[in-house]
Amino acid sequence: MxxxxxxxxxxxxxxxxxxxxxxxxxxxxxxxxxxxxxxxxxxxxxxxxxxxxxxxxxxxxxxxxxxxxxxxxxxxxxxxxxxxxxxxxxxxxxxxxxxxxxxxxxxxxxxxxxxxxxxxxxxxxxxxxxxxxxxxxxxxxxxxxxxxxxxxxTAQAAFLAGYLSAATSKTGKVATFGGVNIPTVTIFMDGFADGVKYFNEKKGKSVQVLGWDKDKQDGSFVGDFKQVDKGKVLTQGFLDQGADIVMPVAGPVGSGAGAAINEAKAKGSDAKLVWVDSDGYLTAPDYKSVLLTSVMKTxxxxxxxxxxxxxxxxxxxxxxxxTLDNGGVALAPFHDLDSAVSADTKSELDQLKKDIISGAVKVESKASPKK
Incomplete structure (x- = not known):
């Protein structure tokens, strides 16, 4: 099979x-x-x-x-x-x-x-x-x-997204939030946070993650997958705190995050969005101009x-x-924001993907599937 x-x-x-x-x-x-x-x-x-x-x-x-x-x-x-x-x-x-x-x-x-x-x-x-x-x-x-x-x-692909976000951030702050605190949501948030942590360790940086504490398994949640306006409010709060990249893990509520970032861009912000589940460039085209990448499940x-x-x-x-190995999860192309990702970062992501597949880099989440 x-x-x-x-x-x-x-x-x-x-x-x-x-x-x-x-x-x-x-x-x-x-x-x-x-x-x-x-x-x-x-x-x-x-x-x-x-x-x-x-x-x-x-x-x-x-x-x-x-x-x-x-x-x-x-x-x-x-x-x-x-x-x-x-x-x-x-x-x-x-x-x-x-x-x-x-x-x-x-x-x-x-x-x-x-x-x-x-x-x-x-x-x-x-x-x-x-x-x-x-x-x-x-x-x-x-x-x-x-x-x-x-x-x-999905922690594997989200790890790549966290590393990318930390490498791309200009403010040194990135954020994530969820719809509901359940394993299929927190697995993204765990991977994202660990990817940022790995970047900090490798680069001697201190990029912060707002919205999620992996050790405590607690963070910011909408409470469901319906309240788009609440997703927008949460995202605006992260932007106000200095985050310039936000990854919502909340299904349709992600549209609220996209709307907040679009509005911020119209005011001169360089904030960016990371989508989840599908390639948001295709499924959520209203946010193309601010979409850095997506953590995809095929x-x-x-x-x-x-x-x-x-x-x-x-x-x-x-x-x-x-998994990354069988193509079941992946990081989407950068599309219109390709130029925002440096050649060095692209090369590092390619190697990091290989290291995760080989086991040289361990990606672990309490929510990871049991083999």
Missing amino acids: KKTLQRTLMRGATVGTVGLSATALLLTGCGAAPEAGGSASGGATSSDYTACMVSDSGGFDDKSFNQSSHEGLLAAQKDLGIKINAVQSKADTDYDPNLRSMVSGGCKITVTVGFLLGDATKAIATANPNSKFAIVDYQDPTFPSNVKPIIYD MSTAVETVIKDDKDGKFDPTPYIG
């Missing part, structure tokens, strides 16, 4: 957001039954096969992990000729009924997106052993054998591959773990 994913991961992280066809009913709130019926056994023909997806409350237009995962479902529909069904959850209370609707509607495999769906996925999968499930960004050793986790060691390709394997009768509950 791992080899299959490695071969296909770098086909591209972004498929492009397109509309669902008549065979792909996109719903909001509690889901209706998908079109295709039957059991969840593999090896079905394309016409018999329906793959489904349930978002968390961020929805499929979050410019982040829900959107990227959904693009993988759309790619599977196009490339494999299958039917799909997707439902957007409006609140946490929608997870259980949305999952039940997928099972009752005959989905061959249902992909759930995000840490917040972990408990509901486990409960529904346990109650329906003949249905297959995959879950993005959640791992539980007590999952039944019909669940495949799709998880990422979720779309992994989702499509898991669906293909199940359709081909090759479902495997072994967790897929995205």
